[in-house]
Amino acid sequence: MTKNGNSLDQRTFDKLSRLYIIALSTIALSVIVSQILVRNHLDNQESDSTIINVAGRQRMLSQKLTKDVVSLSISNDEKSRILLKNKIRETLNLWQISHYSLQNGNDSLGLPKNNSEKIKNKFRAINSVFDTISNASKLIVNQLDENPAISIDSLASNIKKITKNERSFLLMMDDIVNQYDLEAEEKVDWLRKLEFSLMALTLLILLVEFLFIFWPTAKSVRATLSDLLSAEKKAKKMAFDADELSFAKEKSIKELRALSHAMDETLLFARISASGNVIHIGNKFSRLFKLSKINKEILFWKILSNKESEQLLIENLINQNKKTGWQGEVKGTLKNDETIWLEMSIIPYIPSEDSLELLIIASEITERKMAQLEIERLTAISFEEKMNQQKIISSKIIENQEKEQNRIAKDVHDGIGQMLTGLKYNLESININDLDKTKIKIKDLKELTTNIIKGVRTATFNLTPPELSDHGIVPAITKLTHELGRLTSKEIIFYNKTHFNLRLDSLKEINIYRITQEAINNAIKYAESSHILVSLSHSKKILSIVIDDNGIGFEPSKVKKVKNGDGGMGMTFMKERIKYIDGRMFLNSEPGKGTRVTFNIPI
Numbered sequence: 001m002t003k004n005g006n007s008l009d010q011r012t013f014d015k016l017s018r019l020y021i022i023a024l025s026t027i028a029l030s031v032i033v034s035q036i037l038v039r040n041h042l043d044n045q046e047s048d049s050t051i052i053n054v055a056g057r058q059r060m061l062s063q064k065l066t067k068d069v070v071s072l073s074i075s076n077d078e079k080s081r082i083l084l085k086n087k088i089r090e091t092l093n094l095w096q097i098s099h100y101s102l103q104n105g106n107d108s109l110g111l112p113k114n115n116s117e118k119i120k121n122k123f124r125a126i127n128s129v130f131d132t133i134s135n136a137s138k139l140i141v142n143q144l145d146e147n148p149a150i151s152i153d154s155l156a157s158n159i160k161k162i163t164k165n166e167r168s169f170l171l172m173m174d175d176i177v178n179q180y181d182l183e184a185e186e187k188v189d190w191l192r193k194l195e196f197s198l199m200a201l202t203l204l205i206l207l208v209e210f211l212f213i214f215w216p217t218a219k220s221v222r223a224t225l226s227d228l229l230s231a232e233k234k235a236k237k238m239a240f241d242a243d244e245l246s247f248a249k250e251k252s253i254k255e256l257r258a259l260s261h262a263m264d265e266t267l268l269f270a271r272i273s274a275s276g277n278v279i280h281i282g283n284k285f286s287r288l289f290k291l292s293k294i295n296k297e298i299l300f301w302k303i304l305s306n307k308e309s310e311q312l313l314i315e316n317l318i319n320q321n322k323k324t325g326w327q328g329e330v331k332g333t334l335k336n337d338e339t340i341w342l343e344m345s346i347i348p349y350i351p352s353e354d355s356l357e358l359l360i361i362a363s364e365i366t367e368r369k370m371a372q373l374e375i376e377r378l379t380a381i382s383f384e385e386k387m388n389q390q391k392i393i394s395s396k397i398i399e400n401q402e403k404e405q406n407r408i409a410k411d412v413h414d415g416i417g418q419m420l421t422g423l424k425y426n427l428e429s430i431n432i433n434d435l436d437k438t439k440i441k442i443k444d445l446k447e448l449t450t451n452i453i454k455g456v457r458t459a460t461f462n463l464t465p466p467e468l469s470d471h472g473i474v475p476a477i478t479k480l481t482h483e484l485g486r487l488t489s490k491e492i493i494f495y496n497k498t499h500f501n502l503r504l505d506s507l508k509e510i511n512i513y514r515i516t517q518e519a520i521n522n523a524i525k526y527a528e529s530s531h532i533l534v535s536l537s538h539s540k541k542i543l544s545i546v547i548d549d550n551g552i553g554f555e556p557s558k559v560k561k562v563k564n565g566d567g568g569m570g571m572t573f574m575k576e577r578i579k580y581i582d583g584r585m586f587l588n589s590e591p592g593k594g595t596r597v598t599f600n601i602p603i
Helices: 008-045 048-074 078-104 117-146 152-266 283-288 300-304 308-321 366-428 435-463 466-471 473-488 506-525 566-580
Strands: 268-273 278-281 326-333 339-349 357-364 491-496 531-538 542-549 584-589 595-602
Touching: 008 152, 048 078, 048 117, 048 152, 078 117, 117 152, 268 283, 278 300, 300 308, 300 326, 308 326, 308 339, 339 366, 466 473, 466 506, 473 491, 473 506, 473 531, 506 531, 506 542, 506 566, 506 595, 566 584, 566 595
Parallel strands: 491 531
Antiparallel strands: 268 278, 268 357, 326 339, 339 357, 531 542, 542 595, 584 595
């Protein structure tokens, strides 16, 4: 079995089915496309033989027409001339129809109207010759219609036109037939190339399917078979364990029976069907709702309440959660119209494959719920007043903190810093007689003094940055990251993504600076990070500051429980400050994956 409960056989079969469907569908699609292209080309080429046949017949018809016209010269009797006249008219009609159909198309003859430009040009050249022969033949037919015994001299000029142009027509028609034949061969060559291309494409598709479908599938099947063999070994072990569990099962059944009896007597317990009908209800449930006799046709929600609105709510609750389960509070009404509150759990239970039952386990919480509702009512009344008081208190606290920090900064910078610097110079100028014994001590004193001065300067900078009041939050944070990076030897980068340069309310700027400072200090002190990125961006209504570090990370849920200590208080101070300026703080961290602190402040 796999982790998700499906067998390896089923999983492999489903995967193979999908892959083979994709492969066969691709091949089928390529075959269909090939057939469409070939069939389309063959349809276009279907009329080529007809065209060549009709075009070749035009030469024969022109020769026959000329022969019949010339035969008039040697035919003297009227009956022979009438017969030749009819032949000439029939030949002329067929010759004209074929000639015009070759150019303009004719569905009855199977001639399409798709001549190439070369053939069109050749027809334009031959049309004048055709018209000369055609007109001369029509005149001869008309003269014979009027007088079959007309003299041959009257027909001589038209006969001469026909015999004179007949050779030119044959040569031009030969050229047209050859062009038709050449174009037909070109179509055959194109079809041959198309078939070769389609064959190459099909082979390419088969190669791709082999490389990316069949070969990986074969590897997957081998791996699956290996998993199945491993699963077989596990199944044998499980069969052995099942025998051991059988004895434990019998013991558990006895314990469950005892537990069921205890639940009936001590808990509000019931079993109902998926449709809500009562199957079993515990004794304590019966006593609470004063049920003397249980009718199994009764619906459970009608037991809990005699009010239709409450019954409907409970019915919807059970129907919506009968497959997933539910836990929460339910309001009911006893027969004496007394309100009752239950903390109830709905647990789906499947006694067999084709049935579903629900286990109902509840406890009465009427007194607790009434007290809770009263507390919520009182809380709602005083909440707004408390919030206003909290803002006033926070404002005073922050204002006093700022004053105190300014005073401390001045004292540290002007007093302690100068005295420690003087101490360093005095220690460097000491003249010690025994240099060997005091060298190490003096070196340590120098390093200690230097560290004290560095700490005093860092504290001074942290307390009152002049850039904040003079230039605003962006220059202040820029200086903060630069100085802290220099003093701590950590890579601290500030990135103003949206080039924010606006000034805000002084109190808001101070709080933004302090929470940013606190977040960076936390990353320096506790995260053991080497890189810290402070990024700032803004929109029309929100200023966002994000502090990322690559430190050791932590679990935020544990920090929320800290009541004392720097880490917990620092987080508390940040929350108080961001709350005071109507902002929001988001904390994301995982052990070993660093920390991200995000502040969103309305502007």
